[in-house]
Amino acid sequence: MKKVAITLLLITLISCSTSNEIDESIxxxxxxxxxxxxxxxxxxxxxxxSTTTSVxxxxxxxxxxxxxxxxxxxxxxxxLKRPRRVLAFKIDNNINSRPQSGIQEADAxxxxxxxxxxxxxxxxxxxKVSTYLGPIRSARPTDPTIxxxxxxxxxxxxxxEGLVPQIRELGVPVLQEQPAPSMxxxxxxxxxxxxxxDTELVRQVxxxxxxxxxxxxxxxxxxxxxxxxxxxxAARVIIKYSEFTTIVWKLDGDQYSRFIIDGYSENKNEAxxxxxxxxxxxxxxxxxxxVVIIQGPLYVDEATTLPSVLTVGVGPVFxxxxxxxxxxxxxxxxxDQPFELFDNNQNQISVPPSTQWxxxxxxxxxxxxxxx
Numbered sequence: 001m002k003k004v005a006i007t008l009l010l011i012t013l014i015s016c017s018t019s020n021e022i023d024e025s026i027x028x029x030x031x032x033x034x035x036x037x038x039x040x041x042x043x044x045x046x047x048x049x050s051t052t053t054s055v056x057x058x059x060x061x062x063x064x065x066x067x068x069x070x071x072x073x074x075x076x077x078x079x080l081k082r083p084r085r086v087l088a089f090k091i092d093n094n095i096n097s098r099p100q101s102g103i104q105e106a107d108a109x110x111x112x113x114x115x116x117x118x119x120x121x122x123x124x125x126x127x128k129v130s131t132y133l134g135p136i137r138s139a140r141p142t143d144p145t146i147x148x149x150x151x152x153x154x155x156x157x158x159x160x161e162g163l164v165p166q167i168r169e170l171g172v173p174v175l176q177e178q179p180a181p182s183m184x185x186x187x188x189x190x191x192x193x194x195x196x197x198d199t200e201l202v203r204q205v206x207x208x209x210x211x212x213x214x215x216x217x218x219x220x221x222x223x224x225x226x227x228x229x230x231x232x233x234a235a236r237v238i239i240k241y242s243e244f245t246t247i248v249w250k251l252d253g254d255q256y257s258r259f260i261i262d263g264y265s266e267n268k269n270e271a272x273x274x275x276x277x278x279x280x281x282x283x284x285x286x287x288x289x290x291v292v293i294i295q296g297p298l299y300v301d302e303a304t305t306l307p308s309v310l311t312v313g314v315g316p317v318f319x320x321x322x323x324x325x326x327x328x329x330x331x332x333x334x335x336d337q338p339f340e341l342f343d344n345n346q347n348q349i350s351v352p353p354s355t356q357w358x359x360x361x362x363x364x365x366x367x368x369x370x371x372x
Contacts, residue, residue, distance in 0.1 A: 064216070068150065069108035069124055071223025071353030078127040085206060085214050086152035087199060091121040092137040095264045097193045099275040102133030104286060108220065108356045112142050113298070113365075115306055117242030117263065122146055125199045126217070132279040134196030136183065139163055141301040141308040142360065144172040148335045151214035155202060157195050160304045170335065178205055220358075221292075221339045224350025227324065229343060233371045234325040237291055239359055240366040246271075247359070249291050251323050258286040258357075289354035293318040294330050294339065298362035309360050317341050318367050321352050325369060 065079045066072065068086075091103055093111075103109055106123040114120050120137060139159040144167045147154050153173045164174050177183055182201035186194045206212060235251040244263030248271045249256035259271040277283045294317050296310045317330040319341070328343040341349040361367070 066219075067107060067127055068217045068219045069126065070355055071219060071351070074127055081127065083212075083214070083216065084126070084203065085212060086147075086150040086217055087125045087202060087206075088143070088147045088150075088152045088154050089123045089125065089133055089197065089199075090137050090139055090143065090154065090156045091123050091133070092135040092193055093119045093121060094193060095262055096189070097135045097137075098260075099277040099283060100135065101196065101277055101279065102130035102199075104276045104284075105130040105133075108358065109288075110146055110358045110360060111247070112140065112146070112360045113241050113245075113307055113309060113362055114140055117244035119241055119245055119247075124150070124152070126150075129199045131198045131200070132196055133199060134186075135189070135193045136177075136195045136197055137192065139167060139174065141166070141304060141306055142311065143167065144170045145311045145335045146360070147172050149338045150217035150220075152217075153206060153211060155197065157192065160306065162303050166303060173211055175202070175206065175209075175211075178202070218338060220356065221341050222348055222350055223353050225352065226350045227321070227326070227352060229345075229347075230321075230324040230326045232324055234320045234369040235323050235371050236369060237320050237325075238366075238368045239293060239361060240368075241361060242365075247274075249288070249320070252287070254322050255287040255289050255355075256291055256320065256357075258288070287355075288357035289321060290352060290356050291320045291359070292351070292356060293359045293361050293367055295361045295363050295365065295367075298364060307362075309362055311335070311360060315363070317349075318369075319349065319351060320369065321354060323371075 062073070064082070065074060067074055091100055103121060103123045105128050107126045107128050108124045110122040111119050112122065120140065122143060123133065136155065136157050139154060139156040141163065143154055148171060153175055154167065155175045157177050167174050177195060181198065182205050183195060183197040185191065186196060237249040237256065239247040246261040248259040248261065250259065258274040260274045261271050262268060265272070273285045275283045275285050294311070294315065296313070296315045299308055299310060300306070301308050312332050312334055314329055314331050317328050319326050326343055326349060328341060328349055331340045331342065341351070343349055
């Protein structure tokens with residue numbers, strides 16, 4: 001078993017209430033990240049020129065017909081619905097929220113650390129739809145840095161006082177809890193774990209608010225079919241966020257099935273199947289063809305005192321697909337840009353077109369994998 005355990009880096013960022021102070025906070029973050037990039041490049045880790053071509057050139061990525069979140073060409077009944085906004089729903093992952101609904105239908109899922117050592121999801125919906133998605137929860141400081149490159153709208157139940165203006169200051173629209181039928185509370189669970197939504201009805205709300213138009217988003221990272229330098233031996237992947245949350249992905253055919261070790265559960269030392277449930281009661285295990293792990297420094301957002309992960313700069317990346325894997329480095333110059341992924345020889349990585357589950361993991365987290 002190969003193990004990567006990287007020491008926690010804690011960065012405290014100062015967030016302020018006025019627009020000028022917010023701008024200063026953003027500049028502080030960028031200064032830290034530029035310093036990190038410079039350090040790497042002095043070691044002659046500059047990406048090879050031959051690998052810096054755009055996704056469109058290298059993979060014939062067609063913004064009109066392909067999914068920016070999977071790299072897969074879509075059937076006409078999906079892409080003919082465009083132009084439309086990317087929606088990013090904040091989904092609960094508390095023990096009382098499982099099994100969730102609708103995330104199995106998302107274009108892609110990002111998983112992010114929150115308080116208490118737990119995680120929450122950003123479920124992206126662009127071409128796909130869900131009539132029963134949830135539980136929807138409140139925003140966290142890392143969210144806008146993930147949503148921004150895709151021109152998305154962050155859909156949440158609410159947010160800690162002061163956070164919504166901070167998110168909007170970063171250029172990300174926020175849609176909070178709406179009355180039925182676009183969002184609704186169920187009676188089978190207790191609040192706050194019972195807010196659900198219908199993605200297409202939420203789109204109607206967005207249309208009514210004049211928030212419809214946005215240029216087609218670029219791809220989340222480079223997609224392609226060249227995996228010649230990938231290695232075998234990753235049938236099981238273990239991702240430890242904290243003492244309370246560990247995710248296990250087990251290869252089943254050509255997809256990874258998801259299990260969770262929850263420190264708040266009665267069976268806190270056992271990996272339990274992480275299932276979804278549909279509105280009519282059908283349940284099955286969550287799966288993804290590709291698992292991506294992006295590690296960044298942990299910091300505490302001073303305005304909210306909430307843990308967050310820095311997603312601009314550089315850091316380790318691990319990618320798993322069909323039992324194969326590759327290690328490398330992610331780079332991102334600012335929150336307007338998507339992630340660029342490079343292998344250890346500084347060649348740009350091509351991620352197989354497939355369903356994607358992306359973990360935003362603190363540097364204090366651990367990633368291990370094995371063949372069995």
